[in-house]
Amino acid sequence: MIEFKQVNKWFGKLHVLNDINLDIAPGEVLVICGPSGSGKSTLIRCINRLEPIQKGQIIVDGVPVHDKATNLTKLRADIGFVFQQFHLYPHMTVLQNVMLAPVNVRKMSTADAEKIAREKLTQVGLTDKAGAYPGQLSGGQQQRVAIARGLAMTPKIMLFDEPTSALDPEMIGEVLDVMVNLVSEGMTMCVVTHEMGFARKVADRVLFMDMGKIVETGKPDEFFDNPQTHRAADFISKIL
Ligand code: ADP
Ligand code: MG
DSSP states (O other), X not given: OEEEEEEXXXXXXXXXXXXXXXXXXXXXXXXXXXXXXXXXXXXXXXXXXXXXXXXXXXXXXXXXXXXXXXXXXXXXXXXXXXXXXXXXXXTSOHHHHHHHHHHHTSOOOHHHHHHHHHHHHHHXXXXXXXXXXXXXXXXXXXXXXXXXXXXXXXXXXXXXXXXXTTSOHHHHHHXXXXXXXXXXXXXXXXXXXXXXXXXXXXXXXXXEEETTEEEEEEOHHHHHHSXXXXXXXXXXXXXX
């Protein structure tokens, strides 16, 4: 579903992605972890071309992402992206936030968009918040709206960049629960997170990055219990 072939990226002189090779299968759940500044956000932002690359190729469901001829709007419509910050429109209701892209990008009728938006709000446990404004919701609820907004586009892939890092501890669980449910539906997911419990429960693979490189990959239990590199072991000891 997602393929990185010798991907290299620089920010000026900083080699931020160094020969990344990676294959993510349909339905696979990949957790990416690593120290701050190791290139995790940059890696997933390249998947829907929020960032350009200088060398190599990324192919999403057969589409060469960084090819000039690639239709970006169509590509991004198929890839849901959930950020650390929720990026909801404060002047629009929850329902309007979730309906926006289906109407504007998928060109759905308002009635169809409302139907799918309500379905997705139910899926994230927020049926009764459709008429509320983002400012009236807790952080955990806002992040669940952001997930519903991504799902309303019926994406092929969901990308998450530290989705629980901005949340108060008591709200992390409700967001992770929604993500776990998504896994059971077979969604292809790429999740930057340090939530080890989540990774152990649902990840097919954990990928550890440091200084722009993939240093180690493995099954979650193998990775966390028996890391193969000093860098990974050191990192794991710090997040425990
Ligand atoms: P992570 O998500 O693992 O914390 P990032 O992918 O955000 O790491 O950043 C990797 C490196 O690239 C860091 O050194 C960061 O400072 C740098 N970086 C990120 N975005 C930019 C940018 N737009 N311009 C210049 N440097 C950047
Ligand atoms: Mg980051």
